[in-house]
Amino acid sequence: MTGFMSLFRRLEGPQTVGRGPAFWSLFALVLAVALAYPQFSDGYTVGNTVYFFVWVFIALSLCLIWGYGGSLSFGQTAFFGIAGYGYGILTINFGSAYGFTLIALVAAVAIAALFAVLLGYFMFFGRIAGVFLGIVTLAVTLMLERFMAQTAGPEWRIGSARLNGFNGMSAMPPLTIPWPGEPIVLFADVGLYYLVLGLLVFVYLGLRILMNSSFGNVIVAIRENPERAEMLGYDVRKYQLITFVIGAALAGLSGVLYTAWGQYITPSSMGMTAAALPLIWVAVGGRSDLTSTVVGTLVVLAGFQALTIYGSQYALVFMGVLLVLTVLIAPNGLVLGVMNWLGRLTARFTRKAP
Amino acid sequence: MSLLELRKLNKHFGGLHVTNAVDLTLEAGEIHCLIGPNGAGKSTLFRLILGEHHPGSGDILFAGENITRMKSFARIHRGLSVKFQVPGVFKGLSVRQNLEIALQSRHGGVELEMEIDRLLAFLGLESEQAQTAGNLSHGQKQWLEIGMAISLKPRLLLLDEPTAGMSPEETHLTGEMVQRLNADGMTVLAIEHDMAFVRQVAHRVTVLHLGQVFAQGSIDQIVADERVAAIYLGQAHA
């Protein structure tokens, strides 16, 4: 019971913006709106919202590794792709009966995490850091894209799943919950919406607790000064590896949900553009804060989609401009800047109130 | 029993022989000062003891155990702790969080908060606790890092120029603090250029010159040594 209470206390802390009744009331309000929203909308729009939510997990993974941990990784899209393809291969082979799609979800995320253990071990225990970490992870991502792109031939198959080269895999079953009578198939509308929303809230709160725990303290300490962290007795490489693996699992979760949502996955989901976009969402939002990352990602994604109506090339250019503006105006993130400003404002207001 | 024993430690940086067959023995319970001209290899010797650099040859024994190939964090677990020459605090975090990170592996819950408060009071940083560590004055950063180093309750505390940038009063206070820690059983190895500090605290002094142990003895013996005066003290007083 006391352990449970102390978990609750970790929802707030120096590593996360937002505290006190005002913040949590707002959180409850946003959650209530999110829960009620599908009742007032149509299936297509709800499905589109799910698409936005799906990307938040990969953004959070980057927030964790880069914003909190200080290691810039271009590898998140690789984990996204590995888990996405993993889900496709597993479900095309074994189908969706007996809740297998849910097992495939977990297994695909685990495969991405396992890959991160190998890659991370090589990088962190080989003391690859800074720019070189970015280069290695980017190389891995692009290599995977190239590899998958050349799997067009019929010999590239795993069981009954054809990899299909540049065209990618499709027609894998959506997530399906076994149910007496008839299984519930989570097509890309209301059903999937509630599952993904639930996962999002769970992951967001879980990461808040993690980052405000002693583990989170060590992670930011390593970002600030790895030498000092080591000299306080922390095995820096171990902490970096664990963070990297958690991040890979989150990116993998994005990949699985994306694949289940659209029932397709292509190598371009691991390409240069795919690797760059999450960096922009997270940088614009505020990489060193979870809430800023979530809000920033959703706002930028929605803006991006609105712009693609006028042509996706303009939207991409706009993303670049946005990134440059962020770096110039609010290097720690636009959303984070606004939230800190609001925080100071409410602090002044509440101090004057009595 | 000797707590730390360096045996014929050699370290090269390219063609530079930074430590040359250094032998040094620290007895448990002593305050030992390491002095020597700039570039003598003092800080490098610390990094060898801590495992940040690895010696080309030679051995490092801590409490009888050979730690020459051990990882840094494991040496810290054995009872080593350090304050570096350039203060290495967590600049972007609050003073309080800096101490929390240092203390959290030994304490938890309410006890942790109390330990942090105690240490803040000990360091005289109570009113700065919410400040970002990067905004502290140089002297305050030194104190904060010393605080983090001693919070591990090490058996051997390594201090690299703990009083650099401090006023004579602050230097004296730091000396008293070192003596108090020593009275509680902590062995101390301090690199210092400030001879007043060395005179205040040192039980024994080792002079390092061009990577070699040049002289060793009490502070009076060292000051009386004309060879030392020629290479170092004369220069320091000039």
Ligand SMILES: Nc1ncnc2c1ncn2[C@@H]1O[C@H](COP(=O)(O)OP(=O)(O)OP(=O)(O)O)[C@@H](O)[C@H]1O
């Ligand atoms: N990482 C390194 N690579 C190359 N040379 C180094 C390195 N670290 C130190 N040196 C050189 O080794 C020599 C000894 O340096 P060290 O920092 O140990 O001296 P020091 O006795 O601590 O001097 P000071 O009193 O100025 O702090 C210097 O000539 C320095 O330039």
Ligand SMILES: [Mg+2]
């Ligand atoms: Mg030095």
